[in-house]
């Protein structure tokens with residue numbers, strides 16, 4: 174059996190890594206296509222290295238652009254690759270533009286499509302990722318879900334039962350495999366963090382492309398920084414917006430984006446995290462670290478109902494939440510967040526032939 178994996182942006186890589194490893198262990202033939210949506214070492218190559226993903230067979234080098242430009246470039250680049258490879262399955266991950274583009278191309282070529290991380294819904298169509306999730310799931314022949322609620326969403330939308338398989342969370346496979354190695358990273362010392370440090374990541378357009386909102390978030394982070402250290406590894410998009418909106422954040426330590434193992438290490442050591450990232454909501458739940466998500470909704474509700482996540486739609490409320498943060502004595506892991514999700518992904522693919 175031949176699998177063609179498509180990945181392109183930072184959050185795809187920790188999902189691809191364990192699935193590729195599990196499929197290799199079963200002796201499956203595999204092709205990795207990197208779309209090139211992310212291209213900086215910090216967002217792409219360093220992730221491949223640290224997650225021990227083999228060099229991609231193809232890199233489409235699509236780069237940045239508007240949604241339509243980026244999606245179109247991925248589609249145009251992928252079509253001949255898929256035709257030539259003629260895989261049994263195209264496997265796509267998450268909800269980025271590369272995911273959507275690959276889904277459309279595979280479906281129109283009549284190649285079966287498997288979606289890892291199917292069924293997540295924020296019910297907020299102003300998020301580009303929500304559009305990507307809806308379209309990808311509508312087209313996929315195999316919907317591999319990270320949590321039970323995701324399967325329920327898909328059934329409500331009318332997806333047939335036999336296409337939905339609950340596999341658990343492949344991001345947590347990567348996290349569990351990386352944790353010991355991450356703990357040996359000296360990043361804590363390098364960036365001068367301690368057990369009181371609040372780690373911040375922000376990159377959603379709804380937070381960083383809205384000037385007045387970004388100013389309010391910055392004020393809240395500065396207020397937190399008066400009480401404890403605040404470490405902010407900034408995505409390139411965020412850094413650009415901080416500059417163009419002239420946002421100042423006294424007391425907040427803004428640094429370059431962290432590599433995968435560094436991010437796992439600082440999350441594990443943090444007093445709390447403040448984020449708008451989907452992956453960080455999951456990782457902090459698995460590590461038992463309080464997480465405050467600056468959004469009105471989440472497509473990952475188990476991180477709230479069973480994990481350490483709290484939604485904080487209004488940035489003015491952040492300092493109070495952070496002050497009151499407590500770590501659970503024993504972190505609860507949602508069902509299927511057990512380090513074996515990728516094996517179940519591969520089992521589902523093999524089972525369907």
Ligand code: UD1
Nearest residue numbers: 182183184210211212213216237238269270301302409410
């Ligand atoms: C993308 C995903 C988002 C994911 C995020 C993780 C979509 C719609 N969004 O958002 O779901 O959570 O990745 O990081 O697919 N840039 C660089 N270097 C790079 C890549 C991007 O400097 O290697 C800058 C460019 O200025 C670019 C901007 O970041 O225009 C945005 O990149 P893009 O891939 O379009 O979206 P992200 O915001 O990264």
